[in-house]
Amino acid sequence: MNSTIVFLRFTACFLIVIAYQLFGVAQVSPKPISKEYTVPIPRQYTIKWNSTCDRQVLEVYPEIAVLYSYEEYMIIQLDAYHDIHKLPFKACIESMDTSARVLRTESYLPFFDPGVNRLHFIQEKESIAPAIGLKEEIPDSTDVDIYGKITLTNSKKQQVVQHSTDMATIIAGTGNTLENSKGVLPKGKILSFDFRNILPEDPELLRSNDIHVINHSYGLGIEDFYGLEAEAYDAHAFDHNDVLSVFSAGNSGTGKGNTSTYQLLEGRANLTGNFKYAKNVLTMGAVDSFANRLSISSVGPSPDGRIKPELVAFGLDGTSGASAIASGLSAGIFDMLYAEDFTPTNFLVRSILLAGSDDIGLPGPDHKTGYGLINAKKSVDITENGHFRLISDVVGTYVQEIDIQNISDFKIVVSWNDVPGIQLINDLDLKVIGPDGSIHYPWVLKKEADEVLLSQPARKAEDHTNNNEVIDILLAQPGKYIVEVKKNGASVMPFAIAWHIQESNAFSWTWPYGKAPILKGENILRYDKGSASYPTIMAEYMDGQMSVLESDSSQSFVLFEAPKVGDAVRFLAISELDTFFSQWTLVSDRPELQLSSRCIDQLIFTYESEELADSVSLRVWRNGKEDVFRQALTQDRSIIFNGFFDASSYFSVQTQTEGFASLRSVLRPLSNFFAQCLVTSYDGKIDGDKINLRLKLGTYAGVSSIKVRRKTVEGDQAIFSINAPQLLDFSIEDIPVIGYNEYFLEILGFDGRVLYEQSLEFFFVPPASFLISPNVVSSGEEIYFNQNQFKPAKILVYTPTGAIVLEEELLSISEYIDTYQLSKGLYFYRITSIDLKEQFGAGSFLIR
CATH class of the missing domain: 2.60.40.10 (Immunoglobulins)
Structure with a gap:
């Protein structure tokens, strides 16, 4: 080894030790490195660097490469010949996780159902056009639904893959391919980041590209611990609260972890990546078109018992699509708030999504579907109605009065960012006092490592575990509600509250949306209603017929079998007080x-x-x-x-x-598409005393008529006509006039438009004869001699006195003579056999 490198390494290590001894810097013991985390070449580790150590120490070691970093968090790669446990700068590593794991995207989306999450109500906002970060491989920028929308940040190692294209389409697709290829934000743009760096992105890069939401539809194996990546994302969200990271929960919903207190429970705590347990991010599970959780959708709780995932959305084959939906909606909410000159935060947007969500399954949240199903309509309503507050800090308790007179259900949420750490450190407590003095507390769940307890329905109590707290009041009384948010601790704690009010007897159709057509066969009709209303659902046809549809009061959808294409239908929800009509729509x-x-x-x-x-x-x-x-x-x-x-x-x-x-x-x-041209060939030939034409079509689609006319010096004559042809091959026979004949083909469409036209020209000579043309010429012009069928011949040209002035052989079916060598006047000619023994024809011509 080079003596200089040895000396530098020794000096660096010596200085580190002296610094610790002389200045009394508290040494943080690195996290014990279990042999279970041994990984094959190349070996990568996520480390947290002690801020008192100089990072230049790493530059002395060429066998170590710093691949990615965010502040004190780094992903390093070590060559095959060195042991991470024996590195001399080990004292500078506060803690370490293995990062030598397989990154995998979490399903693609062959079918997209925007109605599940009421996405049409954000899609219609044409002024919303934010840029959204997409962290994985590169989307296909030539795809018709995301054409011109993709910007790359680093494409050195990335490759174009279908999954990335699907996620970009769900977020910002234009809907060119099909109606269902329209994304959450059709006007949005995509900034592509490389997911090989699983640490947070550079805040300056995000700021310069106006990125406030980053989608992460990828995962690793099951990791049931709060690791350095989770800590890094919490730090990133806390320090840069204008950026929200959205993660897919994972597709390992039936698996189990191996490190947390829940490791013995099948189908618990199986998120695919420790970063998904971060407190200040949004982690998404997946449901089907009927809001049933997918069995493969990874679940919580987090290692300390927090609710994970926070929300669910549609994702037919996994949680990737659910994450993309949440990212698109979050970016849309950010953009709507900025458009009103409001400066939103990531925890405000979280609170709006939580307040707008629909509870599914048992009342309240659970460790599998979180706080509920994303409802874009309600979240947009909250944003547009200003039903939120962003509080920079409070001394003691924040109090707000909300006066609600026309009310069925009331949901209110408080969200805030917590400092990095596995457990809740900065704690707020939400409480609502009703008009009658009743006190309402947030939903809480059991978090003991017991399947029976984890499966119990949510109850209401003070929550000292989560940094999102939700209060639901069903069948609420009209009047004034007092909202209280109490701060526990002395640190500065900004927070957001958002609320959704379901008015009494309120009902709204959410699908079909507007006059959008519905497909023949089974359809899912969707609507939003309060808990107090249970209307009768009916279908009405344009001819006045009506039918009652079977519906379930606990659901927000009903099945409808559309019987016949071409029917116009609308839907009615009939309650005791009112009837709610959808728009007329077409069965297609x-x-x-x-x-x-x-x-x-x-x-x-x-x-x-x-x-x-x-x-x-x-x-x-x-x-x-x-x-x-x-x-x-x-x-x-x-x-x-x-x-x-x-x-x-x-x-x-x-x-x-x-x-x-x-x-x-x-x-x-x-x-x-594969097709020939309309006319594949049109030709003909002289056959004896007739002309045979042949027309071949590639198709007769669009053809109203086919006509062929013969044009001669004597005028036009129709020789063939057929309407709405059903054949592709036509043989046409005609007896021509002697001399010039033009056969004009014209093909017309049903709207009278000329689809095709072409002419064929023939010079007809009767069999066994020669035809001269023209027989009156100017000096120097050519005179043609044509035969019906070729035979060798000779032409002799005479003056009126009998002198031969020209003698030439005719060696083809059509020959000509030059007249430049002949004087003006009348000439006679004879056409004979080559040996002059047989005469084929005779005549005269005039040179003027």
Whole structure:
């Protein structure tokens, strides 16, 4: 080993020891490193560096690489020949976790159901266009739903993967492919971060890109401990409270941990990554379309008994999509607040999402679905109605009065950020005093390592475990409510409160949304209502027929079997006091677009659908821009489009019926369609005394009629016509006139448009004869001699006195002679065999 390096290492270690001895710096013993954390090459460790040690010490050791860092937290990589336990600067490591784990994304989303979380009520906010951080691999920036939305921060090691594309689509998709590919924030942008760095991102980078929410739809193996990454994210959120990190809980819901007090319990404390146990983040579980928790969705509690995950959202195949939904909604709330010149915090946004959530399962929170199901409509209502407060600090107890007269249910939440540490350190207590003097406390759960106790329903008491506290008051009385938030401790503690009021007898349809069409077959109708209302749900058709739908008072949805495509239907919720109508909507199938003809400058599409439409629209997407072309419906449902397109152009179709629009077909690139041109060939030949034409079509879609006319010097004559052809191959026979014949093909569409036209020209000579053309020319012009069928011949040209002035052989079916060598005047000619023994023809011509 180089003597200089040895000397430097010795000096560095010596100085560290002397510093500790001379200045009395308290030495923090590093966390014991269990042999269970031994990992294969390359070996990575997350460490917390003692702030009293100089980081330049690490530069002396080339076998150590600092891969990523956030303040005192670092991920280091050690080569294969050194033991982390024996490094001389071990005293500078306050604590350490292994980080040599497999990063994995947590499912992709082949089906997206925005109705579960009422996302349409945030999607419609077209002015909301924030940038959202996405921490994983790179999304496909050429995807039609996120085209032009992706910005990279570091792509050296990253690769384009479908999962990242799916998450970006859920967050900010434009809905080009299908209606359900519209993300939470269709106007949003994505800033891509590399998830190989599982530590928090650089605050300055986030600030310069105006990022307030980062989505983390990835995980490791089950980790049931509060580690250094959790501590780092708590520190990041505490120090930079304008940034919210949202994590997927994981897809290990049936597994168990191996370090916490819950390690013996199957299906408990199985979040996939210790950073997901952080207090100041949002961790998301997943449910299906009926708000049933997915069995694979990882659950809590945290090692100290806190509620994890905090919320759930739709995620058909895992928790990744649920996290993306929460990230999109959180970024939207941030943006709405900034638009009102309000400076929001991460804990304010958390409180708004919690206050707007729907309780599912047993009353109150639980360790599997947290505080409930995200409801974007309610969270947007809270934000727009100003039903929140952001308190910078309070001495003793904060008191607020809320006067509510028209009320069914009342939910209020307090949220705050706590300093890093596994347990709650800064504690607040929420309490509500009702109009009748009754006192309401937050929901709390048992946290003992006992399956029976963990499964018990939530009860109401003071909460000294969580930094989110929720009070629900069902069937609430009208009047004044006194909200009290008591601070326990002397440190400065900013906090946020948010509340949602469900008005009495209130009911709102949330799906179908507006006049959005519904699919033939089974549909899930969705609505929001108070606990006091249990309306009768009915379907009404345009012809006046009505039917009662079976509904469950404990659910916020009802199943509806749409019987027939083309029906217009609306839905009624009939209570004792009122009737609530949805808008009229159309029962639709999804049309299937097909390409029937592909020419260089023309495309002919057709589509299949049960819909009896009035008109049809072709949507064309090219390079991030969409054009819509509408036309009346044709007899054969053809759509004719003239223009030049490359294979990267995308197309879909949608029909319109009496003011209703159908579902759209899937947007597909031209490269996915296969078709020949409308006319694959049009040719002909002279056969004896006839001309035979041959027409071959690639398709007859869109073709109203085919016509062929013969044009001669004597005029035009129709020789062939057919309407609405059902064949692709046509043979046409005609007896021509002697001389010039032009056969003009014209193909018309159902709207009268000319789809194709082409001419074929023939010069007809009767069999066994020669035809001269023209027979009057100017000096220097050419005279043509044409045969019906070729035979070698010779032409002799005479003056009126009989002198031969030109003699040439005719060696093809059509030959010509130059007249530049002939004087003006009348000439005679004879056409004979080569040996002059047989005459084939004779005549005269004039040179002027």
